[in-house]
Amino acid sequence: MVFRNKLYLIGGRRVNPVDVYDPATNTWTAKSKTPLELHHFQAVVVGDAIYLMGAMTGPYPNETPLEKIVVYYPDEDRFDFVHGVPESRRRGGAGAVYHDGMIYLVGGITNGHIDGFQPWLDRYDPVTGDWDVLADAPHARDHFQAVVSGNRLYSIAGRTTSKATNEVFSRVVAPVDVYDFKTSRWLPESECPVLPTPRAGNMATVWQNEVIVGGGETTQKTAHNDVEAFDTVSGTWRSWPELNRGRHGSGFAIVGEYVYTASGSGNRGGSPELTSIERLELPVAKPAPSSSTTHRGRLRTATAD
Secondary structure, three states: OEEOOEEEEOOEOOOOEEEEEEOOOOEEEEEEEOOOOEEOOEEEEEOOEEEEEOOEEOOOOOOEEOOEEEEEEOOOOEEEEEEEOOHHHOOEOOEEEEEOOEEEEEOOEEEOOOEEEOOOEEEEOOOOOOEEEOOOOOOOOEOOEEEEEOOEEEEEOOEOOEHHHOEOOOOEOOEOEEEEOOOOEEOOHHHOOEOOOOOEOOEEEEEOOEEEEEOOEOOOOEOOOOEEEEEOOOOEEEEOOEOOOOOEOOOOEEEOOEEEEEOOEOEOOOOOEOOOEEEEEOOOOOOOOOOOOEOOOEOEEEEOO
């Protein structure tokens, strides 16, 4: 998560301090600890606050969705519990985006890693606390991130986690669900892209007209280092440079001329927990029309494990 040109690492297993990275000085600063164990959320910036949406607490595999939304105020280094989440819509591992004054929460899972994956879409007003239940997405998914490009929400990657059937990592979701804010409708599946490398626990961001998806976990032991970009104008995919270290459970953040990622887990599941941070200089050149659609390279490592 980026706030005022600094990277914020918030939450994770156990109770952890907020770690803040300043790219201008290449230094980390530890701030206050979270008020309880918080994980499996996607954070969004609203004004001077960071909203932790779709958070869960507790140990694997019986994590519990929070009853209230947690907000962190970076200027005050302070956490607060604000509005309640309707009991029937509580879940974690969902995608969250901020658009036109509202926070949209999509997908998620109601019962830790056991079961209860959902296609839900809700609109939350961070000022009044009002919740609106919107039309379900075409696909249920959890353990993913959502982004906004233009006037559309992209619900991308993830899986339908089912510890109940011993299918925690395998049920990845390849189709991308696209919600059009102008029409308040989900696009038909025939008009939506399909993720070339399905994975969950991924990072996602938007750069220019591209939706960027990277990292993640599947049934393979090591976390994914693949980074793929969907051009929302041409409707085509291309490969971006691979991560130096595959990871999941982290995020992408753009500051200045670089996209950053930090921390996360290096293998499927919860370990090893990484302390490294990487960055990729922008822009990432597109291949010439006559060349391959795959762009190769490596992200630069800003600090080591």
